[in-house]
Amino acid sequence: MKLIVARLTSRILTLCGVAVLAACAASSPSGPAPAGGAASDVVAAPERPVDIDNYQLEQGDQISIQVFDEPDLTMDQRVGASGVINFSYLGDLQVAGKTAQQLEREITGLLENGYLVNPAVNVTVVEYRPFFINGEVRSPGSYPYQPGLTLDKAIALAGGLTDRASTRKMFVQKASNSDGQARASMSTPIAPGDIVSIEEGFF
Numbered sequence: 001m002k003l004i005v006a007r008l009t010s011r012i013l014t015l016c017g018v019a020v021l022a023a024c025a026a027s028s029p030s031g032p033a034p035a036g037g038a039a040s041d042v043v044a045a046p047e048r049p050v051d052i053d054n055y056q057l058e059q060g061d062q063i064s065i066q067v068f069d070e071p072d073l074t075m076d077q078r079v080g081a082s083g084v085i086n087f088s089y090l091g092d093l094q095v096a097g098k099t100a101q102q103l104e105r106e107i108t109g110l111l112e113n114g115y116l117v118n119p120a121v122n123v124t125v126v127e128y129r130p131f132f133i134n135g136e137v138r139s140p141g142s143y144p145y146q147p148g149l150t151l152d153k154a155i156a157l158a159g160g161l162t163d164r165a166s167t168r169k170m171f172v173q174k175a176s177n178s179d180g181q182a183r184a185s186m187s188t189p190i191a192p193g194d195i196v197s198i199e200e201g202f203f
Contacts, residue, residue, distance in 0.1 A: 060129030166201025
């Protein structure tokens with residue numbers, strides 16, 4: 001009889017130990033998840049500087065085309081929704097999706113084909129399309145892009161953060177990326193056409 005009781009007591013203690021370990025494992029957190037979803041829901045925005053040399057022209061950019069010794073072929077024009085500009089002699093030119101250097105080479109080649117001998121063409125971006133900032137800033141809206149712009153400078157242009165703003169809930173939708181918002185920091189580079197969102201924090 002004593003042997004049976006001892007075996008039952010040992011089995012009960014073993015089962016209790018297993019139950020305690022299982023409860024601890026279930027209640028133990030695997031790590032904090034950011035507000036609004038799991039850690040994998042939002043990726044970090046790239047911290048690489050904007051490559052202005054390889055910047056592709058889009059709607060809203062204002063460009064200057066200069067042809068040396070040809071004042072009639074020198075013009076400033078803003079790229080419209082069609083992505084096309086009208087250029088003297090050459091007619092409509094598709095510029096959206098091309099860099100200033102690519103457009104420069106294209107115009108040079110077209111002018112050499114029956115118009116000018118050794119034309120010297122220079123294409124520059126006079127004004128980049130704006131970026132947008134909304135949410136918890138004092139003056140949301142669109143602002144002219146400036147080379148070297150980072151999120152902290154963008155916030156300054158928008159009048160600074162409101163008292164309700166959260167520096168842990170700052171996001172940027174890259175104009176060059178349709179995959180959605182990415183989490184940003186104060187040093188995140190901002191490019192023309194980007195959309196910045198600053199969310200409210202809860203205190």
